[in-house]
Amino acid sequence: MIEMQNRKTFFVSFFLRRDRVMKDGTAPIIARISVNGIAKEIYTQCRTPVDKWDKSRGRATGRDKLAYEVNAYIDDFRGKVIEIYRTLQAEGMEGNAIEIKERLQGPANEAKMFLDELTLYCEKRQKEVGVRITQLTSNKYYRLCRYLREYTKQEYKKDDIRLSAVSYGYLDGFNTFLQTAHRCHHNGAVNILDCLRNFILFCLRNEWIEKNPFKNYKLKEVAPPPKEHLTKREIELLMEKPMPNLRLENVRDIFVFCCLTGLAFADVKELKREHLTTDEQGNMWIRKPREKTAIMSTIPLLPQPKIILQKYAFDLHCTRTGKLLPVPSNQKMNAYLAEIATIGGLNKKLTTHCARHTFACLAVEYGMPIDVLAKILGHSNTNMTRHYAKFSEQLIGREMQKIGEIFASAK
Numbered sequence: 437m438i439e440m441q442n443r444k445t446f447f448v449s450f451f452l453r454r455d456r457v458m459k460d461g462t463a464p465i466i467a468r469i470s471v472n473g474i475a476k477e478i479y480t481q482c483r484t485p486v487d488k489w490d491k492s493r494g495r496a497t498g499r500d501k502l503a504y505e506v507n508a509y510i511d512d513f514r515g516k517v518i519e520i521y522r523t524l525q526a527e528g529m530e531g532n533a534i535e536i537k538e539r540l541q542g543p544a545n546e547a548k549m550f551l552d553e554l555t556l557y558c559e560k561r562q563k564e565v566g567v568r569i570t571q572l573t574s575n576k577y578y579r580l581c582r583y584l585r586e587y588t589k590q591e592y593k594k595d596d597i598r599l600s601a602v603s604y605g606y607l608d609g610f611n612t613f614l615q616t617a618h619r620c621h622h623n624g625a626v627n628i629l630d631c632l633r634n635f636i637l638f639c640l641r642n643e644w645i646e647k648n649p650f651k652n653y654k655l656k657e658v659a660p661p662p663k664e665h666l667t668k669r670e671i672e673l674l675m676e677k678p679m680p681n682l683r684l685e686n687v688r689d690i691f692v693f694c695c696l697t698g699l700a701f702a703d704v705k706e707l708k709r710e711h712l713t714t715d716e717q718g719n720m721w722i723r724k725p726r727e728k729t730a731i732m733s734t735i736p737l738l739p740q741p742k743i744i745l746q747k748y749a750f751d752l753h754c755t756r757t758g759k760l761l762p763v764p765s766n767q768k769m770n771a772y773l774a775e776i777a778t779i780g781g782l783n784k785k786l787t788t789h790c791a792r793h794t795f796a797c798l799a800v801e802y803g804m805p806i807d808v809l810a811k812i813l814g815h816s817n818t819n820m821t822r823h824y825a826k827f828s829e830q831l832i833g834r835e836m837q838k839i840g841e842i843f844a845s846a847k
Contacts, residue, residue, distance in 0.1 A: 445470070445471060445472045445473060446470070446471050446472075446521060446531075447470050448467060448468070448469055448470075448514050448517050448518070449467070449468045449470075449494050450465055450466065450467055450468070450480070450494035450495070450510055451465075451466055451468065451491070451494060452464070452465060452466070452484070452486060452489050452491075453466055454486060457486055458483070460485075461485050461486055461487065462483040462484055462485050462486070463483060463484070463486050463489075464479055464480070464482070464483050465480045465482045465483065465484060465506070465510070466478070466479060466480065467479075467480050467513060467514075467517070469517055469533045469536050469537065470533060471521075471530075471531065471532045471533045471536070472532070474532065474533055474646055475533055476533035476534060476536075476537045476643070478537050478540060480509070480510070480513050482506060482509045482510070482513075484496045484502070484503075484506045485502075488502075488503060494510070495507050495510060496510075516540065517536060517540070520536050520539045520540060521536055523539075524536065524539065529598070529600065530600065532600070532646045532647075533646065534600070534643060534644065534645060534646045535600060535646075548598070548599040548600075548644050549596045549597070549598060549599060550584075550588075550596060550597050550598065550599045550601070550602055551581065551584060551585060551588065551595075551596045551597075552596060553599055553635075553639070553644070554580075554581050554584065554635055555581055557577070557635050557638060558574075558577045558578050558580075558581050561573070561574050561577050562574045562577075562578075566730070570727065570728060570729060570730050571727075572702070572727060572728055576627070576628070576631055577631050577635075579628070580628050580631045580632055583610075583613070583614065583618065583628065584610065584632075586613075586617070587609070587610050587613045587617075590613070590617075591609055591613070599639060599644055599645055600645055600646070602636070602645075602649050603649050604649050604652060604653055606649065607629070607632070607649055607650065607653050608653070610629070610632075611625055611629060614628060614629075626655050626656070629655055630655055633650045633655065636648060636649065636650055663789070663790065663793045664784045664785050664786070664787075664790050664793070665790060665793045665794040665796075665797045665798075666695065666782070666784065666790070666794045667798075668798060670780075670782060670784075671692065671695055671696075671794070673780060673781075673782075674688060674691075674692060674776070674780050674782070675688075675692055675740070677779065677780045679776070679779065680779070683772065684772055684775060684776055684779070686762050686764075687764070687769060687772040687773060687776060688776050689744050689747065689748075689761075690704060690744075690761050690762075690763055690769070691773060691776070691786065691788075691791050692740070692744065692791075693741050693744045693745075693761065694788070694791035694792055694795070695791045695794045695795055695798075696738050696740055696741050696795065697722065697735050697737070697738075697741055697795065698733075698735065698792055698795035698796060698799070698812050698813050699722070699724075699733070699735070699792065700726065700727070700728065700788075700789070700792050701763075701766055701769065701788035701789070701792075702726075702727035702728060703724060703726055703727055703733065703814075704761060704763055705759070705763040706724075706727055706759070707722070707724065707759060707760045707761060708758055708759060708760060709758075709760065711723060711724040711760075712745075712760075719736055719737075720736075720737040720742060721734065721735060721736050721737065722734075722735040722737060723735075725814075726814040729814065729816065731814045731815070731816055732814060733811075733812060733813065733814035734811055734812060735812050744761075745760055745761070748760065748761055748762060766788055769788050770786075770787050770788060773786035773787060773788070773790075774786065792813070796809060796813060796821070799812070806818045806821050806822060809821050
């Protein structure tokens with residue numbers, strides 16, 4: 437064992453891997469490098485007979501040529517570790533056990549660069565699309581990588597930094613950057629940082645870094661305000677209201693379609709004829725995996741959504757794209773919905789997600805079981821669906837009325 441005067445928690449020791457004894461009676465010598473109580477082990481590429489090893493001293497015993505060569509190799513190896521440790525500190529690095537191990541293993545592994553490794557990780561996740569993740573999730577990792585390059589260039593004046601240099605301060609600065617430079621809301625920033633945390637955990641599992649910068653960094657989403665949803669009467673008024681032009685009429689129809697099917701914007705935009713099926717009773721269904729999660733949504737079509745689909749059966753945009761409805765971009769859709777709300781006299785903020793939320797709230801209000809609603813919405817479990825129930829005062833009133841009737845009949 438050896439200790440450094442300026443850092444008493446650094447030492448190098450050697451031991452035998454007695455579970456790897458060869459037929460000739462030799463076992464590999466392993467170096468254990470410990471910095472601040474965190475140790476890493478590395479093969480020294482040297483072997484010695486098990487019966488000629490001093491466990492307490494970590495050296496070969498005897499005065500023969502083999503013992504001399506083994507001990508000289510150990511001394512040389514220790515010297516290299518100490519030299520690397522001092523060099524790392526001179527370069528401004530921490531000089532931890534992982535960094536020393538990487539430097540010992542050769543120039544190619546001297547210092548893993550953060551953004552280079554993240555880019556490779558993004559490529560790895562892209563290969564998992566359709567198997568473990570969706571394309572939307574993969575896109576999120578590429579967006580993370582792009583934002584981090586911007587942040588690192590702006591704040592650190594560098595194209596990349598060492599992986600081991602990612603700290604609590606770097607994360608906190610990036611969070612601020614997301615909410616200022618890119619105007620991300622708190623929950624949006626948390627969502628992106630969660631992707632970064634997954635990458636950091638991947639690095640820890642591969643022993644590329646020693647410390648987790650997220651250890652004391654809390655990622656907690658704040659509860660969003662209650663989302664807008666329409667009543668049954670408001671949907672009827674919207675359907676009956678004449679629109680001043682074809683653009684707004686199309687968007688109104690798409691919005692109503694989503695209100696009566698529960699489809700998310702990404703799913704209605706990609707809705708094709710192949711997603712429609714008819715059962716033995718002649719009922720029409722939408723069976724489509726969600727774009728976000730790839731979980732199957734199973735939706736029986738009501739009369740009004742059928743009428744809307746028939747209306748656009750020969751639409752030029754639909755014919756050209758192979759889609760069932762002429763859905764514009766999400767940004768345009770929300771802008772047009774703001775106009776429609778004004779025209780319809782609705783004092784509510786209409787958005788693409790408002791339609792899906794409306795369907796879920798009305799379904800609960802009219803007594804649809806949560807597990808059935810989860811199947812229609814394409815939720816993986818009912819926990820994701822249950823938060824819709826709290827919005828239904830009518831359901832609460834109806835259930836309380838049932839209890840009142842029970843007490844009344846008991847008199």
